[in-house]
Amino acid sequence: MTELLFRRDGYAREATGKVLSITDEGGLVLDGSLFYPTSGGQPGDSGVLRWNGREIEIATAVKGLGDAVILIPAEPAGLPQVGDAVVQVIDWDRRYRHMRVHTALHLLSVVIPLPVTGGAITADKGRLDFDMPETPEDKATIEDDLNRLIACNMDVTEDWISDAELDAQPDLVKTMSVRPPRGSGMIRLVRIGVGAETADLQPCGGTHVANTAEIGRVRLGKIEKKGRQNRRVYLHLV
Ligand SMILES: [Zn+2]
Numbered sequence: 001m002t003e004l005l006f007r008r009d010g011y012a013r014e015a016t017g018k019v020l021s022i023t024d025e026g027g028l029v030l031d032g033s034l035f036y037p038t039s040g041g042q043p044g045d046s047g048v049l050r051w052n053g054r055e056i057e058i059a060t061a062v063k064g065l066g067d068a069v070i071l072i073p074a075e076p077a078g079l080p081q082v083g084d085a086v087v088q089v090i091d092w093d094r095r096y097r098h099m100r101v102h103t104a105l106h107l108l109s110v111v112i113p114l115p116v117t118g119g120a121i122t123a124d125k126g127r128l129d130f131d132m133p134e135t136p137e138d139k140a141t142i143e144d145d146l147n148r149l150i151a152c153n154m155d156v157t158e159d160w161i162s163d164a165e166l167d168a169q170p171d172l173v174k175t176m177s178v179r180p181p182r183g184s185g186m187i188r189l190v191r192i193g194v195g196a197e198t199a200d201l202q203p204c205g206g207t208h209v210a211n212t213a214e215i216g217r218v219r220l221g222k223i224e225k226k227g228r229q230n231r232r233v234y235l236h237l238v
Helices: 091-111 139-150 163-167
Strands: 014-020 029-031 047-051 054-063 070-073 087-088 117-119 125-133 156-162 186-192 198-201 218-226 230-237
Touching: 054 125, 091 117, 091 125, 091 139, 091 186, 091 198, 091 230, 125 218, 139 218, 156 163
Parallel strands: none
Antiparallel strands: 014 029, 014 087, 029 070, 047 054, 047 087, 054 070, 117 125, 125 230, 156 186, 186 198, 218 230
């Protein structure tokens, strides 16, 4: 098990850790990971590990068994040993852009209130695939609505509910392609807005900004047809 340090503080850039194990492929498992592992359309974090005056580059992170996070070194040599104390530093500029794009995609699912069938995030742009048989007529209106929501300066917070509570509220699940993580008995909900002013509430394990103001303005990109039933909608950070 790896403690999910990125979950405890989405704004932490640096943390200590200890190497618990090294996989056959040379991946490193720490007791706690500041590196977000690729999941839910959000890429794994990159960065560096430092120990005893040495440093290696981490290319990305992926999920292992259970809550384990496996850090993937850019080069398979010169790794720390099991038991070594390390300092982990993530590429904060890249991760913060992921947080901004990710949070903006939640709001895109508000201004386009249709079922989501997929999604992906990069440091510059993100996209959601919607169950949307017709291309929307007014792209400018969607972009305006989205930027108006962002400018509401809404807080982004988390709630936790039980599996049974989620089963009783199936409408909370907007993204059909990403199953809410079950097993621990509790599911994390990400809320944008407060109380009756909540704009979005859905299960999500990703990293988000603390307030929508941090997203800044976004531009709606192309809308691609993906099969008979789906449209892929892009947004870009400005
Ligand atoms: Zn999210």
